[in-house]
Amino acid sequence: MALAERLDGVIINADSMQVYRELAILTARPSPTEAARLPHALYGFVSGAEAYSAGRYANDAAAALAEARSRGRVPIIVGGTGLYFRALLTGLSPIPAADPEVRSHWRQAAARLTPRELHAHLTARDPVMAERLLPTDPQRIVRALEVLETTGRSLADWQRQPGSPAPGLADARRLLLLPEATQHAAAIARRFEAMLGDGALAEVSHLRALGLSGELPIMRALGVAPLIAHLAGKIDLEAAANAAKLETRQYAKRQLTWFRRNMIAWRPVKMEEMQRSLREIFAFIER
């Protein structure tokens, strides 16, 4: 927010869950007040009934960047989804979107078959990808199968073609906000309690009433499953909160593993020091 104000910027989302309309509190989306104060893009604009994707994000974000440019605003891309940043900064291989029917066929197959059986299908059709993927990884096996079937070419083949970064990001300044490790668990707990105080339970209750499939990404947002279990009378609120905090900690850990590996050249900023470092951060951005 401080950067956006200073630079006359627009804040563009890079978080896979903050795109969904139905979940504002639980995904820690910018509040309506914040959103009114400064231009924001790609927040809460997708129905939870849809499965959004990195591919769609790459297109939407490129459009948001172009729009920012045309208005003379500085784009400030903010979020925690490493793959979305990769999609923007490195680009994804130019693979056509999977045919919806083919996709749903293989996803249903995945629900019915064991991962190994699914993998056997892949081995029969695309030995190269089958070799590359573990027979225990149904999600990626499905992806390989649907790409092969809709395009007639192996995913391995497609992935040999490098993607291209979104235009204008070559000289992007990259900041990596990092939590203080020893205080992270406590911060996560506090954040979840605050979400409950802000009405997360009611939000999930509305989401639950939509009766969406549990397979959809929105239903896998952190805290959704435990809060639904509580609403269904299966566990008490404290147990639900503990479960939500636990899955958040586990997610944060995976996230950090990704960052360590993929965001090596980013400039680290300790979250606790962000306020104090603002001047320094401005200098880094504006150099």
Place this chain on the structure above:
RNA sequence: GGCCUCGUGGCAGAGUGGUCAUGCAGCGCCCUGCAAAGGCGUGGACGUCGGUUCGAUUCCGGCCGAGGCCU
């Protein structure tokens, strides 16, 4: 005071005279269109002291601790 049951890794929970429980958590890691997803790997234990035995977490005894019943 007596009798009985029990005492396994952070937690739950099997089991055995000599070889591995397992699950969860923790820790490490992977990642090109569901990524807040999906997947892989991994340390750590048998309350304590003695006895029996080639060998005891496993059998026997003392002690300590927990629970139950009786007085």
